[in-house]
Amino acid sequence: MPSRRTLRNLGLTLLLVGVTAIWGWTFVVVDRAIKAYGVLGFLAVRFTIATLVMLGLSWRRLTMRTLRTGAAIGVVLAVAYFFQTLGLRYTTPTNCGLVTGLFILFVPLFDRVLYGVRIGRLLWLAVAASLLGMLLLVGESPKALRIGDGLTAVAAACFGLHISLLSRHSRGHRPLALATFQMMAIAVLAGAAWPAFEQVALPSTDVWIALLITGVLASALAFYIQTLVQSRLPALRAGIIITAEPMFAALFGYLLAGDRLTARQVCGAVLLMAAILTSEIVPAWQKARGSRMGQVER
Numbered sequence: 001m002p003s004r005r006t007l008r009n010l011g012l013t014l015l016l017v018g019v020t021a022i023w024g025w026t027f028v029v030v031d032r033a034i035k036a037y038g039v040l041g042f043l044a045v046r047f048t049i050a051t052l053v054m055l056g057l058s059w060r061r062l063t064m065r066t067l068r069t070g071a072a073i074g075v076v077l078a079v080a081y082f083f084q085t086l087g088l089r090y091t092t093p094t095n096c097g098l099v100t101g102l103f104i105l106f107v108p109l110f111d112r113v114l115y116g117v118r119i120g121r122l123l124w125l126a127v128a129a130s131l132l133g134m135l136l137l138v139g140e141s142p143k144a145l146r147i148g149d150g151l152t153a154v155a156a157a158c159f160g161l162h163i164s165l166l167s168r169h170s171r172g173h174r175p176l177a178l179a180t181f182q183m184m185a186i187a188v189l190a191g192a193a194w195p196a197f198e199q200v201a202l203p204s205t206d207v208w209i210a211l212l213i214t215g216v217l218a219s220a221l222a223f224y225i226q227t228l229v230q231s232r233l234p235a236l237r238a239g240i241i242i243t244a245e246p247m248f249a250a251l252f253g254y255l256l257a258g259d260r261l262t263a264r265q266v267c268g269a270v271l272l273m274a275a276i277l278t279s280e281i282v283p284a285w286q287k288a289r290g291s292r293m294g295q296v297e298r
């Protein structure tokens with residue numbers, strides 16, 4: 001019979017899988033909403049909703065020290081969401097989800113550049129495979145889609161930078177409070193830029209539904225669950241689960257948005273997912289194998 005710890009970890013894993021599915025689904029939700037509403041306006045309202053929800057959960061844990069760290073890291077996250085949402089305006093939910101999955105490859109690259117962490121040959125091979133996969137994925141798309149895919153690739157790099165920074169500077173801070181200030185930073189930046197670049201107007205009923213879904217479910221609740229899960233499961237295991245997001249994006253793009261990939265694009269998508277998963281699973285397997293061998297030697 002499974003132990004209590006095994007059942008608990010299984011429950012946490014399923015929670016994170018659910019969050020990943022929500023993120024994949026919202027590519028379609030956001031795609032429809034921003035076609036009827038501005039990118040900056042959508043981000044401003046979405047993350048204002050998320051901030052208010054998170055403040056209700058974390059207001060007793062907020063400190064000025066966490067505010068400074070969270071706001072600084074939140075600027076990077078704001079740029080990531082801006083390019084991802086703008087990219088989604090010029091590409092399909094499927095492409096946007098798959099290209100966003102490249103974030104997992106940028107994390108060790110930024111670790112190397114910023115903190116001198118060594119990069120193995122496997123990762124360089126994964127980077128090369130992912131670049132080839134992205135070229136195949138967008139190679140048969142119209143010119144407008146190539147712009148969207150390029151913008152999403154910038155977003156993926158920013159998401160990778162965000163994770164790298166967060167892993168280095170989150171120690172000594174309450175995760176929930178840190179997440180709150182990051183979302184607050186996005187809300188403030190998008191809200192400040194909104195009237196300068198877009199017409200300020202109230203959302204329609206359909207856009208409000210998308211805003212509530214993304215603000216409450218895909219932002220506040222998702223950040224809370226991710227924080228909870230990663231406080232109890234190894235980061236590597238959580239990272240592997242999160243890499244399912246592009247597959248959910250492709251699934252919902254197929255079911256809800258009518259996205260269809262050509263044979264060449266399918267090959268590109270497979271290369272992307274193989275590169276992403278290999279960069280996570282193989283190191284985990286090597287670490288586990290080394291641990292077992294060490295136990296045998298002792």
